[in-house]
Amino acid sequence: MARNPTMIDVATEAGVALKTVSRYVNGADNINDAMAARIAAAITKLGYRRNLAAASIRPGWTSKTVGLLISDLANPYYSSIARGAESVLTEAGYLLITASSEEDGATHDRLVDSLFERQVDAIIVVPPRSPGRSWSSVREPHPPVVFIDRPAALDGADTIVADNRGGAREAVELLRSTHGDVAFLGDSLSIYTMQERYLGYVDALRARGEQPDPTLANTGAHSEEQAYAAAIALLQTGRAGAIFAANNRATIGALRAFAHEDVRLPLIGFDDFEAATLVRPAVSVVSQDPQAMGRLAAEVVLQRLAREATTPARFEVLPTSLVLRGSELD
Structure with a gap:
């Protein structure tokens, strides 16, 4: 493995004094602009990083x-x-x-x-x-x-x-088999875990010869408050037969919506959480460790x-x- 570049290497590459490099990396702002630009370019080229622990680490440690x-x-x-x-x-x-x-x-x-x-x-x-x-x-x-x-x-x-995709698929298959249309409540699909869970949701529907209904999928619930608002909207449409909540914040948002609307839908969440067994009925989850x-x-x-x-x-x-x-x- 290559050695870590030092301030001496940076000074040599930039053609400046070692003391000038030291002042630059420690935040001095009274260095000539052209000289500072050469030092910055040398740092980028060499991949130099300050060693904040160097004073307390002896060779070999x-x-x-x-x-x-x-x-x-x-x-x-x-x-x-x-x-x-x-x-x-x-x-x-x-x-x-x-x-x-x-x-x-x-x-x-x-x-x-x-x-x-x-x-x-x-x-x-x-x-x-x-x-x-x-x-x-x-x-x-x-x-x-x-x-x-x-x-x-x-x-x-x-x-x-x-196994985000497999866990979601298993949960949605169970909900869909007994409760009709299943809504997806989760965060942005730009997040790997959320994308995988949504794909598991789609897998479960397609296994039954069905296509996902985009009006039943909310992928904008990053916070508990956003999940709560999305779940309220789902409940008010009356179209969802069950909810798959794709993370613990979505699950809590759905539970709050149930209490607000005084109505419950079958629910399975992804990820366990401490309060899951404190509500009645207790919350079923896809659990990872x-x-x-x-x-x-x-x-x-x-x-x-x-x-x-x-x-x-x-x-x-x-x-x-x-x-x-x-x-x-x-």
Whole structure:
């Protein structure tokens, strides 16, 4: 693996003094514009990154840190992933640094650079809904990368996802077999997981010789409030015989709509959540295990760091399970 470029390399490439490069990377704003442009071009060409941990790491040491970049800190699903990864990494003597892109590509790119500058030993990434730069444009050398929940294109990176399509298909097949037209309530199809769940919804209908009705599919419910409003609209049309809620926020939005309209429809959600067993009837869900996903991602990271995993990058699809609690029967 190529060595990390240093400030000396940048100074040589730009034809300036080392002290000038040091001032530039530390934010000095009194550098000649032409000189600053040469330094910026050299940094881009060489792929230089500041080593914020250099003062505390002696030769041969590692930072003993792993970065976890998730999409939404407020979503309990990602908190469970973090908990699973942390349990494995802490036992191995690593510190997990967690940050959220909030589904924004520019924020995601900035956080990736920040984690690399801190010389993390590896990074676990949930790619954001809004894409930023291509991962292929991230210069080597960089630490091992493991993508979870959603795939992204990067040679040599491992990927771990759930069987979103199969789990959704199983849920919709059950609802459609007994309750008539099934509505899809979910987020944007630009999100890999949501697209896969919608494809599972379509698979279940087409298996019965039916085509999906676009008026019964809402793919604009990013927040609980948006899901609530969409579910209200569905209930008021009277056309849906059941609802498949494609994530936990959509499920909660649907439950709030049921309470507001004083009417219930058969419901199955994707992803379990703590309050699912507190309502009556309890909410049936397609369950995946985010803690297991986090643990597996951490285990893969440790294998890569120990150079035990010399095989090509793996693409792991974790199974889901249909947990029936009664809400599918209303």
